[in-house]
Structure formats: C-alpha cells, structure tokens
Amino acid sequence: MKAQIFSIGTEILLGNITDTNSQFIARRLMENGIDLYKMETIGDNEKRLYNAFKACDGKVDYVISSGGLGPTPDDLTKEVAIKVCDLVSEVKVDEYSYNKLIEYFNGNEETAKANIKQAKFPTSAIILNNPIGTAPGCIMESSLGTKYILMPGPPNEMKTMFNNEVSKYINKIAIMKSKNAKIGMLGEWDMARRMDLNCTHPTISPYITDEGPILRVTAKGNSEESVDKELTKGLDLIKKNLGAYVITTEDIPKEKVLIKLLKERKEIVSTAESITGGLIASSIIDVSGASDVINESYVTYSNDVKHKLLNVSYETIKEYTVVSEEVLLEMLDGLYKLTSSNLCLASTGYAHTGEVYIGILYNGKKYTRHLKLNGDRNRVRLRAKNAIIDTAILIMRGDYESNIGF
Numbered sequence: 001m002k003a004q005i006f007s008i009g010t011e012i013l014l015g016n017i018t019d020t021n022s023q024f025i026a027r028r029l030m031e032n033g034i035d036l037y038k039m040e041t042i043g044d045n046e047k048r049l050y051n052a053f054k055a056c057d058g059k060v061d062y063v064i065s066s067g068g069l070g071p072t073p074d075d076l077t078k079e080v081a082i083k084v085c086d087l088v089s090e091v092k093v094d095e096y097s098y099n100k101l102i103e104y105f106n107g108n109e110e111t112a113k114a115n116i117k118q119a120k121f122p123t124s125a126i127i128l129n130n131p132i133g134t135a136p137g138c139i140m141e142s143s144l145g146t147k148y149i150l151m152p153g154p155p156n157e158m159k160t161m162f163n164n165e166v167s168k169y170i171n172k173i174a175i176m177k178s179k180n181a182k183i184g185m186l187g188e189w190d191m192a193r194r195m196d197l198n199c200t201h202p203t204i205s206p207y208i209t210d211e212g213p214i215l216r217v218t219a220k221g222n223s224e225e226s227v228d229k230e231l232t233k234g235l236d237l238i239k240k241n242l243g244a245y246v247i248t249t250e251d252i253p254k255e256k257v258l259i260k261l262l263k264e265r266k267e268i269v270s271t272a273e274s275i276t277g278g279l280i281a282s283s284i285i286d287v288s289g290a291s292d293v294i295n296e297s298y299v300t301y302s303n304d305v306k307h308k309l310l311n312v313s314y315e316t317i318k319e320y321t322v323v324s325e326e327v328l329l330e331m332l333d334g335l336y337k338l339t340s341s342n343l344c345l346a347s348t349g350y351a352h353t354g355e356v357y358i359g360i361l362y363n364g365k366k367y368t369r370h371l372k373l374n375g376d377r378n379r380v381r382l383r384a385k386n387a388i389i390d391t392a393i394l395i396m397r398g399d400y401e402s403n404i405g406f
C-alpha cells in the first residue's frame with residue numbers, strides 16, 4: 001500500500017511554523033508497513049490544493065493531510081477533498097459534531113454557528129473525534145478507491161486524533177522497523193567505499209546528523225521475528241565492514257558510550273576547550289550518569305587563560321601560533337596537572353577556517369589529530385566536538401592505533 005502526506009497552510013510555506021506533523025505521520029505509516037510515496041506542503045490555495053489531491057486519486061491508497069480544517073474562509077482542506085471525491089451533494093451538518101461545538105464553547109450557540117462549517121460532512125464520511133479542539137477530522141473515499149484522511153493542523157490535536165482514531169482505519173499490511181548504527185570519523189563516501197550500500201533485505205541507508213554519520217537499517221516483513229532477523233543481519237554486515245568505526249548500534253548518544261566506558265573502569269574525564277567553548281563537556285553532562293565521571297572542565301579561550309590555568313607558555317604560542325599541535329600538547333599537560341583525570345580532552349582551532357587540533361591524554365599517553373573541517377562557525381565547532389568524542393571512545397576501547405589509519 002502507498003500513501004502521500006500533505007501539510008496544509010501558507011504559514012508553513014512562509015517559514016512561520018515548522019511542519020512536525022508530516023514527520024510524525026511518516027513514522028506511523030512506516031510502523032504499519034505502508035510505503036510513503038511523497039510528502040508535500042500546500043498553501044491555502046483552493047486550486048493548487050485541488051490539483052494536488054486530484055493528482056493522487058487512484059494512484060495511492062491513502063492521502064493523509066493535516067491543517068486547513070478551521071472555521072475561516074482560508075481553511076479549505078475538507079471542502080476540496082469533498083469535491084475531489086464528488087461528495088458535494090451528500091454534505092450536511094452532523095448533529096453530534098455540532099453539539100460538540102456548542103459544548104466546547106460552553107453552550108454559546110452563536111459562537112458555535114460561526115464555526116458551523118467544522119460540523120459539515122458528507123453522509124458517507126467517517127468522522128474522527130477531536131477531544132481537545134473544535135475541528136473534527138474525517139475519512140472520505142473517492143470512486144477510484146483512494147481514502148482521504150483529513151486531520152487538524154495543531155500537532156497535539158493531530159497526534160491525539162491519529163493515535164485514537166486514524167490508527168483504527170489504517171490497514172497494517174506488514175511490520176517495518178529501523179535501527180541505526182552510529183559511525184565515527186567516516187563520511188558517506190568513505191562508508192560507501194568500505195561496504196555496499198545498495199543492498200536490499202534489509203536496506204542500509206547513510207545520512208548525516210548532528211552526532212555525525214549514521215547508517216539506518218530498515219527491514220520489512222510479516223512477523224516480528226523475520227523483521228528482527230533482517231535487522232540483525234544488516235547490523236552484523238555494518239560491523240563486519242566498518243569494524244571499529246561503529247560507535248554504537250543502540251539508541252543512545254555517543255557520549256553515553258563514553259560514560260559507560262569510564263564508569264566500568266571507575267575513571268574520570270576533564271576537558272580544556274578553546275574552539276569548542278564548552279561543547280565537549282556540555283555534551284557529556286547532557287547525558288544521565290555524567291556526574292559519576294566528570295568533576296571539572298575549563299573553557300580556555302584566550303591566550304592569557306591558557307597560560308594562567310594550563311601553563312601554556314607564551315613562547316610556544318608565539319613560535320607555533322595558538323592553533324598548533326605544540327600548544328595542544330601543553331594544554332593536555334596543564335589539564336592533567338590541574339585535574340589528575342584519567343581522560344583529558346583538549347581542543348584548539350579557528351572556527352572560520354575549519355582548522356582544528358584535538359588532543360586526548362589517556363592514562364599517560366597522548367594522541368593528537370589535525371582536522372580540516374567544512375561548514376560555518378557552529379558546524380565546525382560541532383564537528384570538532386564529535387571528532388574528539390569518537391576518538392576518545394576508540395582509544396579507550398583499544399581500537400585507535402590498530403584499526404584507524406591516521
């Protein structure tokens with residue numbers, strides 16, 4: 001079965017609000033094994049909306065929309081769907097829906113009459129209750145067999161309606177699940193070079209998130225057992241081809257992996273950050289359990305603070321510049337003397353050029369990496385943070401020197 005999702009509203013096209021409804025609906029369709037054909041945003045324009053709905057008629061099993069069910073003249077979704085389904089002659093006021101409007105407005109019939117278009121439906125439509133808003137949804141079927149499922153735009157109303165009402169009418173034709181493998185240090189091209197990403201049963205797709213690269217494994221089948229077997233097959237294939245670069249296949253942040261390693265060994269981490277400006281420490285502290293493994297962290301942004309707190313010499317800065325391996329090594333030494341932490345993490349760099357040095361001191365041994373990162377200022381800083389977390393995990397696992405060719 002196929003579906004198409006529409007988010008309705010000029011305010012979405014203008015960028016005034018973010019469409020989170022389509023993401024939610026897409027996930028629920030995936031859970032039911034229904035293939036999503038397309039997602040589209042349409043403004044409050046009757047002709048465009050009619051043409052868009054009509055183009056789907058008979059080509060997909062479900063057209064699912066959110067938005068445009070309000071009481072004002074620019075709320076057109078239901079009226080357009082009625083025309084597409086050729087149900088105009090069936091339209092009348094649904095008494096139950098109208099009485100719910102009166103109830104919603106505390107018995108004020110005048111206000112309810114001003115919203116009466118929200119209570120008008122074709123007699124053949126399935127009306128979907130909205131317990132937290134004024135706009136009921138509905139399901140209409142065209143002569144070509146496409147079901148038009150219309151829901152309100154406010155996300156809390158739409159989600160409640162989908163969970164309580166729509167889910168009863170969506171045919172679950174298969175089980176579909178996804179799992180993610182979070183990868184360290186590799187880009188999409190490098191992952192593609194190391195393994196075949198064109199496989200099916202299961203499918204393996206790369207994408208980039210704020211945590212870095214991810215390989216998403218998706219499987220579809222008729223039973224939980226068969227789907228889980230396919231997912232395991234895909235994850236095993238990723239581990240076989242990417243080895244130490246696989247940070248985790250659990251649904252947890254990479255920082256959680258680092259915290260687990262530190263907890264198991266009863267070790268402590270500290271950071272001295274210049275270019276990352278506290279991002280490294282913050283990303284660790286964001287995760288539950290961080291208080292067991294981090295006691296202190298320092299943002300050493302200026303040269304004077306690097307000298308004052310970490311004892312980085314002005315001579316080293318002058319000779320090699322502040323963005324250099326030499327300065328980074330002195331930052332690590334200074335941080336260790338200050339904290340005696342098992343794991344010391346340090347960063348320095350130029351956000352505007354993408355030149356970054358990251359350094360790790362773990363149980364007396366130092367590791368440094370020189371990176372050239374693309375992106376704007378904040379993107380460079382985020383990527384630097386990700387790189388040092390990934391590298392620290394590999395070092396602690398004992399995988400860095402034996403598997404990583406830097």
